[in-house]
Structure formats: structure tokens, C-alpha cells
Amino acid sequence: xxxxxxxxxxxxxxxxxxxxxxxxxxxxxxxxxxxxxxxxxxxxxxxxxxxxxxxxxxxxxxxxxxxxxxxxxxxxxxxxxxxxxxxxxxxxxxxxxxxxxxxxxxxxxxxxxxxxxxxxxxxxxxxxxxxxxxxxxxxxxxxxxxxxxxxxxxxxxxxxxxxxxxxxxxxxxxxxxxxxxxxxxxxxxxxxxxxxxxxxxxxxxxxx
Numbered sequence: 001x002x003x004x005x006x007x008x009x010x011x012x013x014x015x016x017x018x019x020x021x022x023x024x025x026x027x028x029x030x031x032x033x034x035x036x037x038x039x040x041x042x043x044x045x046x047x048x049x050x051x052x053x054x055x056x057x058x059x060x061x062x063x064x065x066x067x068x069x070x071x072x073x074x075x076x077x078x079x080x081x082x083x084x085x086x087x088x089x090x091x092x093x094x095x096x097x098x099x100x101x102x103x104x105x106x107x108x109x110x111x112x113x114x115x116x117x118x119x120x121x122x123x124x125x126x127x128x129x130x131x132x133x134x135x136x137x138x139x140x141x142x143x144x145x146x147x148x149x150x151x152x153x154x155x156x157x158x159x160x161x162x163x164x165x166x167x168x169x170x171x172x173x174x175x176x177x178x179x180x181x182x183x184x185x186x187x188x189x190x191x192x193x194x195x196x197x198x199x200x201x202x203x204x205x206x207x208x
Contacts, residue, residue, distance in 0.1 A: 001156035023124025028144040031122040049171035056164045057083040063180030080160035101129035112137045162202040176208045
């Protein structure tokens with residue numbers, strides 16, 4: 001997604017949640033500096049996803065059950081942050097992990113060591129986590145919800161789950177299947193409920 005198309009949506013998100021755009025940009029600059037000599041070429045993402053069948057795994061509690069009835073063989077698996085832990089528990093290493101570094105970092109670093117591409121998202125609230133964890137990874141691509149910079153990209157999206165979908169669309173996946181998504185989960189906080197509403201809205205925009 002081109003940033004001039006995304007920016008009005010981003011501004012709406014900033015207004016609704018009271019986020020600080022300056023802090024988002026600060027986080028993106030920090031991530032850019034940390035991965036300056038570590039960032040992998042996004043062509044790897046393109047080669048992996050282009051015209052492939054993709055399964056995107058959200059981190060809803062129903063993921064474990066849905067995995068048991070889903071054939072993942074021969075398909076590209078993209079995990080939304082904490083979904084990585086459920087996949088590894090089921091002996092599945094995701095091809096891509098999209099994370100803002102608030103899942104189980106031990107599992108995400110384990111996936112990195114097993115050659116998963118880790119798309120690390122920088123925003124104003126995860127600057128300490130960027131400093132702590134990104135240097136431990138070797139297969140990193142940077143992302144931001146603000147204006148993209150040299151090695152930190154904006155593929156579109158807000159939450160980990162919908163950013164997975166935007167990523168798959170960006171690189172022209174042949175098909176996209178979602179599992180482990182529950183936009184109406186009643187057992188979440190008010191802010192999480194609002195984020196799920198945004199995730200559903202943004203995913204519906206993708207028209208896959």
C-alpha cells in the first residue's frame with residue numbers, strides 16, 4: 001500500500017487511540033539504526049509469498065483447535081506475533097512472523113533461528129523492546145505505521161493480525177486463509193476490543 005493511501009487511515013488511528021506520531025517516528029528511526037547492517041532484503045519476502053497460498057495465523061484462543069483441522073502443508077505460514085508460540089507447540093515453524101515484540105520473545109527468537117523472517121514493527125510504545133530484542137535476531141525486516149524510511153517499510157495495517165494480511169497482499173499472494181482470528185472475543189480489555197474492531201475493518205479493506 002502506498003503511504004499516501006495509508007496516511008489518512010493512520011491519522012484516524014492516531015486520533016482514536018491518542019498515539020503520538022512523533023514517538024512512532026522515533027521508534028522507526030531507532031529500528032532503522034539497529035538493523036542497518038542486519039536487515040535482510042525484502043526480495044526474500046517477495047520470493048516467498050508471490051503467487052503462493054498463504055495461511056495467516058492470528059493469536060486468538062481458537063488457533064490451536066483450528067490448526068488441528070487445517071492442512072498447512074505446502075503453504076506459506078505467516079504468524080501474528082504470539083501465534084508463533086502455538087505454531088511451535090504444534091511443531092510448525094512459521095515462514096514469517098509479524099511482531100511488535102510483545103509476544104513470547106523466546107519463541108519468536110527461536111523461530112528466527114529456524115530461518116523464519118521476522119517483520120519487526122516499530123511504534124511509540126515498544127522502543128525498550130526494540131533495544132532489547134532486535135540485536136538477537138538475524139532475519140529481520142523493519143516496519144512502521146508511520147512514514148517509511150530507508151530500511152523500515154510500511155506495508156499497511158495497524159495490529160499484528162491485519163499487518164500480516166497487508167503483507168501478503170503487498171507481495172501478491174495467490175490466496176490468503178485466516179485462522180486463529182476472533183474479532184468478537186468478549187474476554188478482552190476495552191482497548192483490545194477497539195483494536196480488534198480496527199483489525200476487522202482493515203482486513204475487510206484488503207478484499208482477498
